[in-house]
Amino acid sequence: MEYTENNSTIDPALRDKMTKQNVFVTTLDFIYNWGRRSSVWPMQFGLACCAIEMIAAAAARYDIARFGAELFRASPRQADLMIVAGTVTKKMAPNVVRLFNQMAEPKYVIAMGACAVSGGPFADGYNVLRGIDRFIPVDIYIPGCPPRPEVLLHGLMQLQKKIDSQSIRKAEWYQKGLKREFPIPELGPHGLVPKFNPEVWQPPETDHRATHYGHVIRTGKKTKAPNLEPVAVTPSSPSSSAGA
């Protein structure tokens, strides 16, 4: 993952020397990002088995509090990180987008686990979304089924790097005309309408899912049922069945 380093114009050696004399010189970007990355509050919700790993990351053994991210908020209005942990069904997807819309800016998304990234083992199912990034922008993808708590912590550190690379002067959430209300899909009789948000996701030109290791994989398309002729069944006589 590529990030632009947010370079300070202060000579690091000079800054360290001054710090020893109790003189602190910093930049607004540094202190603004330091405050944000040290207090990332995730939203308290989980969708499936990956959520158990997320809960384990918050417990004593892994202790997500070391990163200042232990305050899982029950309200989206108090959270700035959405960890999509688990299978996103098409029934649940509109609610996930609605919750994301209700979060305050600046906000970030971690797609945790194969299901949230791409549909995972249920990608061929009729009722599972093939990745939450079809409707909301994802900052960090964490593969695995399920990813262990250490991997979630690694993803959180990657997110902190991204926050560090941002500048208060160019932050998009302070720009005029920012549009961060994402359209909420509706569940119709044939799945979600629309199927994806073209502003955040476009279907690839070639469907790499069609072939896998050189042979075509099942795509879940319905095949026509065979036209079976009714077969007359003659009841067997009681004597013959008793002899058998």
Ligand code: SF4
């Ligand atoms: S990626 Fe695996 S562990 Fe995570 S929600 Fe999907 S099936 Fe469960």
